Amino acid sequence: MRRLLGTTTAALSSAALVLTMAACTGGDTAEAVEDGGSATLKVWVMGDAGPAFTDLTAAFTEDTGIKLQVDAIPWENVNDKLTTAVASGDGPDVVQIGLSLLPTFADAGVLADLTDVLGEHPALAPSNFPDAVAPENLSTDGVALSVxxxxxxxxxxxxxxxxxxxxxxxxxxxxxxxRSVAKDLAQRGEGQFGYYIPLWDNTLPVQYTWQAGGDVVDAEGAVDFRSPEFAAAADHWLGFFEDGSAPTATDWDQTQGFVSGATPMVVSGPYLAKAIRDAAPELDGSWSVTTLPADQTGTSLFAGSNLGIWKTSEHPDEAAQLLDFLAQPDNQIAWYDAVGELPTSSAALTELAGRGDEQLSVYVEQLDDAQTVPMVPGWDLVANEMASALTAIATTGADKQSTLDAFYAKADEIQSNY
Incomplete structure (x- = not known):
């Protein structure tokens, strides 16, 4: 799922599509289904979460009379579905949005302004969420577009x-x-490494930049990789390949590499824990998780999904009620219990941390030192260029400085389109 987000965002982030999206926001209104006089909201969730989402929201329908038409969109179809919706103007009432997609949707103008909604629904108050994803911190020009x-x-x-x-x-x-432990583990024999770095992951070098005490956005809000901290991050990232600690294969399977022991360390999200348990339950007790190794800081990525209301929804009030329901701590915990996705409600995170689950406590602790990717349009296009440049240096022997210089120029070009 996470691997597909970069491809999806890259397609959605093109300048031509943004123009099309903006042009369509004044077009046909997205129609909500009417059933016996009560509104039925169209809701788009991603992946295979449809049945679980329907179960979770049964109480919402019972309490409010508002019915839901839930469409679970497979991750591989997200791009086509969203592209068609923004081009036609016929979107859902409520939509799940990956954080990396949020800047593109904000720039296109297809999401409703939720600024007033936050004050009308207690569960949506910004103070209920970690600072990294508080609605006002993910806003554009002071306008909150998602929760x-x-x-x-x-x-x-x-x-x-x-x-x-x-x-x-x-x-x-x-x-x-x-570096020391990874290099040591790589000495175990042929085909053995210390650390797996997914070459498609365009966030790890950014996390390293944060950990080095820097950022990839300057004071004016523009993406800028020309900093000593990014240089340190790139050197750290590349160093694992230079000394043979990380495999250069582009088709490496991180779960199987971890289970076999060929790559006994990897930075990943909680979803990997389920994959490991499913693939090798016999390894229970032989692996664990911890917060990220630190340089100046140990800052990690705050990823996940938000919910927004489509700008042309005919039922924005009902849609806001659904957002409020989903943000309530009890419902966020119920969602975690059902599908294993972590809450964003601070109260829900605190309650889960008290369950005595060591791994869960690590996730919650790391979220206290985490931040989102830059909320700027076209970010994923820039991030994909960065990953491609670093991958070329690590796997093909491309000249480091000239490759990075070309990347800096490409990043400037992408930003100039927004």
Whole structure:
């Protein structure tokens, strides 16, 4: 799922599509289904969450009389579905939006202004959410266009049994430790590595930049990679490939690599935990998670999805009621119990952290030191160019400085289109 987001966003972020989206916002109104006089909201959720979402919201329909027509869109079809909707003007009433897509939708003008809604529905108050995703911090020009729904963060997964066999009783906690342990583990023999870096992941170098004490956005809000901190992040990222600690194969399977022990450390999200348990339940007790190794900080990515109301919805008040229902801590916990996606409600996160689940506590702790990707239009296009440049250096021997210089120029060009 996460791997497809970059492709989806890249397509949606093109300048031509943004113009089409903006032009269509004054077009045909998205019609909500009417059933016996009561509104039925069209709701788009992503992935295979439709049945669970329907179960969760049964109480909402019972309490309010508002029916829901839930459409679960497979991740591989998200691009086509959203592209068609924004081009035709016929979207849903409520839509799930990955955080990396939010700037593009904001720039296109297809989402309703929720600024007043936040004050009318207590569960949507910005103070109820971590600062990183508080609605006003994800707004455009002071306009709140979405509310938090589910959260996701990146932590360090590690095979405690393999580290112990190599003489490491604990997971690395600093950049230097990480490099040292990864290099040591890579000495175990042919086909053995210390750390897996997904070459398609366009967020890890950004996280390293944050950890080095910098940012990839300047004071004026423009994307800027020409900084000592990004240079340090790139060197750290590339170093794992230079000393053979990380595999260069583009088709590497992170779950199988972790299960086999070939790559006993990887930075990933909570979804990997389920994949590991499903693939190798016999490894229970032989692996764990911890917060990210730190340089100046240990800042991680705050990922996940928000919910927005389509600008042409004929039932914005009912849609706002649904957003309020989904933001209530009890319902966010029920969603976590049903599908394993972390809440965004601070109260819900606190309650889950008190359950005594060690891994869950690590996720919640890491969310306290996490931030979102830059909320600027075209971000994923820039991030994909960054990942491509670093991958070329790591896997094909491309000249480092000239490749990065070309990337900087491309990033400037992309931003000039917005």
């Amino acid at each position: 938090p729904w589910v959260s996701d963060t990146r932590v360090l997964f590690y095979r405690s049994d393999i580290l112990a066999e190599a003489g490491h009783d604990a997971a690395p906690t600093t950049w230097d430790d990480m």
